Amino acid sequence: MNANIQRFLELARVHPTTDYGNSTSVNAGNQAADSMRELALKFVESGRADDLLSLLSDRYAAPWVAYNLAEITQIPEEQKRHCISFIQHIADGSNIESVGAEIWLRERGYGDS
Incomplete structure (x- = not known):
């Protein structure tokens, strides 16, 4: 496993x-x-955002991957949509993380969730 992924x-x-x-x-x-956040930027700048997106299946890393990559303007639109979709999935829940995701989406113009 890549040291930066680890x-x-x-x-x-x-x-x-x-x-x-x-x-x-x-x-x-x-x-x-x-x-x-710094690591996510390094992955994007080196053209390796897909490596980081592979962590969307990891319970702990997934939200950090989605939020961090979605905030980086240089990320390809398809990857950004993938991250936004993941955040929308978080917003569909009924816990404190869902509330945070709803606010994040609303503040960035992605609707109520």
């Missing part, structure tokens, strides 16, 4: 363990999110 997977598993009552834990979660 790193992305590791970072994606940091965030669910964030203890929001502990500033050290929050900082670690924020750093993981920033690092995933």
Whole structure:
């Protein structure tokens, strides 16, 4: 497995363990999110976004892949649509992640979900 893919997977598993009552834990979660954003940009810039899209089947990495890639303007339209579709699927749920996805979609002009 590519080292950058492995790193992305590791970072994606940091965030669910964030203890929001502990500033050290929050900082670690924020750093993981920033690092995933940087890695996503590197994948796109090197023409390897498809490698990252392969993680859409990973429970922890999938949302990070979808949101990060969808935010990158250089991503091909087909890949962006794939990410938006995944985020719309999240929005169709009934948990806090769904609410966040609905807001994200609405703020970016993709409707109510």
